[in-house]
Amino acid sequence: MGHKSSKQKKDLTHLSEEEIERLTKNTTYSKQQIRDWHEGFLRDCPTGKLDSKKFLEVYKKFYPEGKAEKFCSQVFKTFGKYMFM
Template sequence: MGNNTGAPGFKLGKTLTEADVIELSTLSGFTPEKVREWHSGFIKDCPTGKLNKKKFIEVYKQFYPTGKAEKFCEYIFRAFDNDSSGSIDFCEFLIAISITAQQEPKKKLEWAFSMYDIDRNGFIEKKEMKKIMDAIFDLLGEERKGTNTPQLKVDQIFSRMDTNGDGKLSKEEFISGCLQDDYLRRLLAPSAS
């Protein structure tokens, strides 16, 4: 059977039982038919029922052929890999897809926060945000010059979001800052716009 996932005590094999489909439908908000469709595609691409980091990066790079996607992909992969197993099982994949596909910006921002909180301590420090900004610049092939540098972007983000001035962003500061500032939302969580 598979690893523990975001659902407590939920184990998942390569084949789905009807109970699995119902539980995944409830967790993800997708219809049972859509769950089966996603599962079929996932197993076709990942016959072992697991998506490893190498395969994930290989697939993701296709969307950014001119950029350097590896670093950014590592952060996305870590956010998808809820149980830190080093692979993404179908449940983790489906939950991540459901979050990125839904309309509610707050859920997308919560997921974005989990990607930026590299050390998973519940806060985004400047050094973490700098790593992410470097990865975004690499991914998009952005030129680093003048006022367009990762460090300046980090400084702008923190000056707008770090409302208590403690040098780190809580989940609440991050979400609130993104919801109140279109520029920051587009920069940090484009799918939440």
């Protein structure tokens, strides 16, 4: 009753060194590029959470000829419960 989990929620606005290392090993981006991308993401999503409305807005900017609504719907059906809020 009333038991709180001892696990703390992850701060979605912070990238740990471990996360940066994993990203540099699995992408072609440098540590600085990853930090810069993350800072840009936080300017658009200050809480560190990306909702479908913002995803759609950004996707349309990068892929104006794409089928943004359909793609967004598929992304959130597939990954939404794991990655996005």
